[in-house]
Amino acid sequence: MLIPNEKISEIAQANDIIDVISGYIQVKKRGKSYLALCPFHQDKNPSLHISQQKQVYHCFSCKAGGNVFSFIENYEHVTFIDAVKKLADRAGIPLVYDSNSPDISSEKSRLYEINKTAAIYFRNNIRGLKSNEKKFVTGYLNSRGLDKKTLEKFGIGYSYKSWDGLLHHFKEEGVFTSEEVEKSGLIIKKEDSKDSYYDRFRGRLMFPIFNEYDKIVGFGGRKLYEDDMGGKYINSPESKVYSKSRILYGLNFAKEKIRFYDYVILVEGYMDLIALYKNEIENVVASSGTALTEEQTRLLSRYTKNVYLLFDSDTAGVKAAKRGIELLLESGFDISIISLPFGEDPDSFIKNNGKKEFDKRIQQKMSFIKFIAEYYRKENKLESVEEKTIFIKEMIGYISKIPDRIKRSLFI
Numbered sequence: 001m002l003i004p005n006e007k008i009s010e011i012a013q014a015n016d017i018i019d020v021i022s023g024y025i026q027v028k029k030r031g032k033s034y035l036a037l038c039p040f041h042q043d044k045n046p047s048l049h050i051s052q053q054k055q056v057y058h059c060f061s062c063k064a065g066g067n068v069f070s071f072i073e074n075y076e077h078v079t080f081i082d083a084v085k086k087l088a089d090r091a092g093i094p095l096v097y098d099s100n101s102p103d104i105s106s107e108k109s110r111l112y113e114i115n116k117t118a119a120i121y122f123r124n125n126i127r128g129l130k131s132n133e134k135k136f137v138t139g140y141l142n143s144r145g146l147d148k149k150t151l152e153k154f155g156i157g158y159s160y161k162s163w164d165g166l167l168h169h170f171k172e173e174g175v176f177t178s179e180e181v182e183k184s185g186l187i188i189k190k191e192d193s194k195d196s197y198y199d200r201f202r203g204r205l206m207f208p209i210f211n212e213y214d215k216i217v218g219f220g221g222r223k224l225y226e227d228d229m230g231g232k233y234i235n236s237p238e239s240k241v242y243s244k245s246r247i248l249y250g251l252n253f254a255k256e257k258i259r260f261y262d263y264v265i266l267v268e269g270y271m272d273l274i275a276l277y278k279n280e281i282e283n284v285v286a287s288s289g290t291a292l293t294e295e296q297t298r299l300l301s302r303y304t305k306n307v308y309l310l311f312d313s314d315t316a317g318v319k320a321a322k323r324g325i326e327l328l329l330e331s332g333f334d335i336s337i338i339s340l341p342f343g344e345d346p347d348s349f350i351k352n353n354g355k356k357e358f359d360k361r362i363q364q365k366m367s368f369i370k371f372i373a374e375y376y377r378k379e380n381k382l383e384s385v386e387e388k389t390i391f392i393k394e395m396i397g398y399i400s401k402i403p404d405r406i407k408r409s410l411f412i
């Protein structure tokens, strides 16, 4: 297979060397440069230097070096052509040509395009709102502090309260068939019909969900209307480009800052994350309401091994935190807890107390053991001997999850 040079430079440009290498090993930012433990020799101190500006890596110890393609060749032990194919696939750049539309021939890249088209449509809907719908939606946006800048930053839009707004839009554009759009989950086939479809998201605030490379893989739609019988949030179903367990909302926006500060704040929902962003705290990702998965912890560990969990202190929040803690401990993370007063989420807390108070909470972060102890104390579960025994058993359960023996001995 002969790949033209222009194609190769297009693929190189779409695959930032820091991102690619971070997919394999942990990369840390030090000043302007990036450092990692060299995977090509037994490295004890980070000797692998990566230059984002020059898009090259170099090991000062074993002299390994090269560009993004040679890293894949050497790390994966594959040929140059296979490295090119791999990175083309990663960026959604098709190598096989379709004479009609060369840029969107593969199924994955067409799904990305469909999601992008929908995101632009949803964005424009906010600008084009009229009369009552306009009054209602802008009222909601104002009440949640979602200003223009925030909408732009996160690509937030609106799906009309209609059964076929998006469906019509795709038909008018004529680039994608309804069958294709259905695969993205944005429209649903009517049960009793062969080729009739309707919109999945109707009358909802639309949050595009990005993967860590800025591609839109799905949407979260927040309920706005009382007569909407669906849940508070509806998400796109799983598709060829969207796997819920592998996505951390906001990672694409936050990854540089996470690497820079060497810790990440993990929140529950989109609105929590946005509240922090508006207060210039940007090393934050959201698990979007689901329990943390192993894939998500693996994703995070490319950027840092330090997680601050931010949860409101109601019982549901604490329980969610406990599950997350176990998984993170198993993956070797250092965990701290930022707790907020009962009934407060990050959004309401900052609104009521200001950013300074919130920064204080971050500084007063608690180790996870202390957090669990506080939880038991508050729930009055440490009165009797039996209760204390249960507590100690639970503690040992957590600590036994820590894979690193030395770290574990520090807790015992």
Ligand SMILES: [Zn+2]
Pocket: 038, 039, 040, 041, 043, 047, 059, 060, 061, 062, 063, 064
């Ligand atoms: Zn080396």
